[in-house]
Amino acid sequence: MLSACAVALRAGARRSVRRLPTRPRTAAAVPPALRLSRPLSSSAARPTDLTTRGMIVQTLSSVGSKREVQQYLSLFTSVSSQRFAVIKVGGAILTDYLDELCSSLAFLYTVGLFPIIVHGAGPQLNELLQQAGVEPQFEEGIRVTDAKTLRVARDLFLQENLKLINKLEEKGVHAQPLTTGILRADYLDKDKWGMVGKITGVDKKPIETAINNGYLPVLTSMAETDGGQILNVNADVAAAELARAMEPLKVVYLSEKGGLFDNAGQKISAINLDEEFDHLMSQSWVKYGTRLKIKEIKELLDTLPRATSVAIIHPGDLQKELFTDSGAGTLIRRGNKLHSATSLAQFKDLDDLKTVLIRDREGADGMATATKYLDFLAENDFKAYYDGPMNALAIVLPAKNGRKATLSTLTITKSGWLTNVADNIFTTLRKEHPQLVWTVREDDENLGWFFDKADGSVTNDGSVMFWYGIDNSNEVVELMTDFTQHGRAMLGDSNLESRLHRAVGNGAKPFAQPTRTYSTLARRPTTFPGLTGRRTYVTQTNPNPPYGKKNASKDQPARVALIGARGYTGQELIRLLDSHPNMDLRHVSSRELAGTKLEGYNKREVIYENLSPEDVRDMESRGDIDCWVMALPNGVCKPFVEAVYEGRKASDHKSVIVDLSADYRFDNSWTYGLPELVTRGDIAQATQIANPGCYATAAQLGIAPLVPHLGGMPHIFGVSGYSGAGTKPSPKNDVSVLTGNIIPYSLTGHIHEREVSSQLGAEVAFIPHVAVWFRGIHHTISIPLNKTMTSRDIRQIYQDRYAGEKLVKVVGEAPLVKNISGKHGVEIGGFEVDKAGKRVVVCATIDNLLKGAATQCLQNMNLALGYAEYEGIPIM
Known part of the structure; x- marks a missing residue:
């Protein structure tokens, strides 16, 4: 079956119609490829800007993973700077988004990339002409340019x-104006449009010289005739002709x-033009x-190397488009047409x-194994899908003798990633195969892409079986049972191809998908017994789920031990475990309560124990114990962790291991367990998870x-109920002290200040307080902006960002603590912007004992143990 295989760089998120937004990532260290390639201008004044390094870290943490950025940098630097x-x-x-544009260009410059900039000024020209009493005239969409209009346009x-x-x-970027002598032109039609040019040639030398000297070339869309006459040229046309001359990647x-x-x-x-243009x-x-734009872009790309693509994007999304798998705007490329074959003779x-x-084969017996696999295909029905250069190959064994159609092979080269072939192939598979089953190694870094393509999955013995299109619950249960009992053999293939591929083509590592790939949004309501969601990114479970990954027996629920059960958080977790269908609390440890019966847990009688580290070692x-x-x-749990x-x-x-304390939140060997912001696939593969703090989560x-969009340091004014101070008596949980008071x-320097700053990749200030109510936290967060924004803009950003997150609710007004108490999620609202539009106040509320602790712990346990993420959690 299918082993570790490559994924097209736009996979999952790059569809021809729509794409879910991606979510920001946690901060990553700046890779060597992103260190400053040259010193910035010492005269550059950046009083309100973030430092260059901070900007890079923010980019890495917010638009994509370090691996994505490094991959695209490698691609872009694989050609000369001019390309x-x-x-x-x-x-x-230039009028409305100048600061955003220049910040994005500054990032590119800092990492050693030199785009060629060509700009227009159409709206400004219309306004100036109107002020001068000149009525703009257009013929067939082209501005008629007389001598007066040209003079105004040239100065502008x-x-x-x-x-x-x-x-x-100002942002430390050396840029060189190239306003004359670059674009050569003749009159387009002097009688009809006046002094409007048709470009006949591009002088590349000044552009190349500017870049070689470390300057970004900035051109105007003005051209000259051989006789020296200035002519007006449409900026889109100028960009296209520059592209034809320079043959850039983008x-x-x-x-x-x-x-x-x-x-809609x-x-x-x-858009992949070879496949979709006619349609x-x-x-x-x-x-x-x-229609005109798509047609013009096709005409342009037909004259350029196949690797070149066109992107239409908002200026604020330039980094996301260039450096992430998901992109931001509309990506248009020629692509490659897919071919198919149903016999070896057709190759x-x-x-x-x-x-x-x-x-992708590791080992010396690859050719022999491939020969045996081809012998198998020669004697059996199959259908293969591939592009012309064979950068991608998929082989499907059709449904037969009760076996579902099976994806037996999928291999993609690095070039195949860059041309989006994987998504094209999977789109074709869905059209031609209403039902499909395949398996992937459990440690495949691309699991997120497969989860996005599948309707369900189940894990067993180091492999994950995926399927789509199987709606009959009995068929699903039978499929899962056969897989868990018989493994890959039940799928009916030769099991030869399953041994072929372990890594991606050309020796490169596969890419993980954008975090939104792991969204738990369902495509349609689930009707299968025991299945809680159609797109959870770990196993879709049956009543007797297999847990080969974490060693739990397939005929029993996951076994849980709770060390330190006396506190409020422990009690909440016990209550959640009591209603969880697939977890069994076997042991609770508390020195003070040892020997007494655990209250609130009804599945079995549990007696408090005083477990020592030695006891924990022996049990492990x-x-x-499974969790x-x-x-x-x-500062207390280290001996118990070391015992494990x-x-x-x-x-x-x-x-x-899931640790609710702060002991391992700054340890890179532990996975930080905030599913809404951290790649969920990482949590699903983790064996040691640091549960975030309550203040820090909100x-x-x-x-x-x-x-x-940060323009400075966010300031967080946080107030918690006194349950956050724990059960040990102190002024912070003394109701008599807190009544009529706030402390x-x-x-x-609070530890949550460091935690939030570390995870976001941006410094924050945090001032915690405690008040007289029992549970619930309220944050009032003042956030400086690096550009002018409206309240509506910001609220839309939050709604897009948290679309599909079941435990995050975006509201209009500032949320109230009393409304979140006892709830399992977070409410975010307010979004009030100051008069200048450069600062916004956002409010967030959370129950510190639930989503701030126990609920989030259960999310992480579900993911790591192979259950659906929200199993046992009442949704908001």
Whole structure:
């Protein structure tokens, strides 16, 4: 079956109609490829900007993973600097989004990338002509340019060019204006349009010289005849001709709308022209500007190398489009047409096919294994799908003798990733195979992509079986049972191909999908007994789920031990476990309560114990426990964690540890367990998880969507009920002291301040307080912005960011503590912007004992143990 295989870089998120938004990532260290490639100008004044390094860290943590950024940097730097990108900037962008544009260009410059900028100034020209009493005239969409209009346009273009250059210099970017002598032209039609040019040539030398000297070239859309006459040229046309001359990897058109849109008003994420152009042109909604733009881009790309693509994006999304798998706007490329074959004779060269089958093969027996696999295909029905260069190959064994159609092979090269072939193939598979089953190794880094493609999955013995299109619950249960009992053999293939592939083509590591890939949004309501969601990213469980991964027996629920059960959080977790259908609390440890009966747990009688680290070690070595929950005060649980480590040495058993304290939140060997912001696939694969703090969870969720737009340090005013101070008596949980009062504490340097700053990749200030109510936290967060924004803009960002998150609710008004008490999620609202539009106040509320602790712990346990994420959690 299918083993670790490559994923197209736009996979899952890059569809031809729409794409779910991606979520920000947690901060990552700046990789060597992102260190400063040259010193910034010492004269650059950046009083309100973030430091260059801070900007890079924010970019990495908010628009994509470190791995994504490094991959795209590798791609962009694989060609000469002049061939990176041509970016067309419209006049409206220079007026309304200058700061965002220059910040994005500064990032590119800092990492050693030199886009060629060409700009227009159409809206400004209309306004100036109107002020001068000149009525703009257009013929067939082209501005008629007389001598007076040209004079105004020339002065305006020089002025706008200087404005852009100065803004770039402020941000430490050396830029060179190239306003004459680059574009050669003849009159387009002098009688009809006057002094409007048709470009006949591009002088590349000044552009190449500027880049070689470390300057970004900034061009105006003005051209000259051989006789020296200045002519007006449309900026889109100028960008296209520059692209033809420079043959860049990317051609970028910056647009206020941020892309092209379909008839339902949804942004079109990607268009592969070889596959979709004729179909698009036949659609009634593809008309006017959209039709013209697609047609012009096709004409452009037909004259450029196949690797070149066009992106139509908002200026604020430039980094996301260039450096992430999901992109941000509309990506248009020629792509490759898919071919199919139903017999080996239809392949031109079987030796080439063997080479494709073994290109990911580790070991000396690859050719022999491939030969046996081809012998198997020669005697059995199959259908293969591949592109012309064979950068991608999928082989499906059809349904037969009660066996479902099976995806037996999928291998993608690095080049295949970059041309989005994987998604194209899977789209074709869905069209031709209403039902499909496949397996993937459990440690495959691309599990998120497969989860996104599947309707359900089940894990067993190091493999994950996926399926789509199987709606009959009895068939699903039978499929899952057969897989857990018989493994891959029940799928009916030769099991030869399953041994072929372990890594991606060309020796590169596969890419994980954007976090939104792991969304728990269901495609349609689930009707299967025991299945809680159609797109959970771990196993879809039956009443007797297999837990081969974490060593739990397949005929019993996961066994849980709770160390430190006396506190409020421990009691809440016990209550949740009592109603969980697939977890069994076996042991609770409390020195003070040892020997007494555990109240509130009804599945079995449990007596409190005083477990020592030695007891924990022995239980781990015997494989008695599947999940240890450490609910101890800060600084106390280390001996118990080390006991688990010691117990693992004596057996093959490897349980999951979830620590509710702060002891391991800054330890990179532990997975930080905030599912809404951390890649869920990482949590699903983890065996040691640091549960975030309550204050920190609400603060991160309240700030994360605006990290790309920070103009300074966010300040968090947090107030918690006194349950947050624990059960040990102190002034912070003394009702008599708190009545009519509010107590600030840890005015600077609180551990949650470090936690939030570390995870977001941006420094924050946090001032915690305690008040007289029992449970619930309220944050009032003041966030400086790096650009002017409206309240509506910001609220939309949050709604898009948390779309589909069942435990995050975005509201209009500032949320109230009394409304979140006893609830399992977070409410975020307020979004009030100051008069200047450069600061917003966001409010967030959370129950510190639930989503701030016990509920989040259960989310992490579910993921790590192979259950659906929200199993046992009442949804908001």
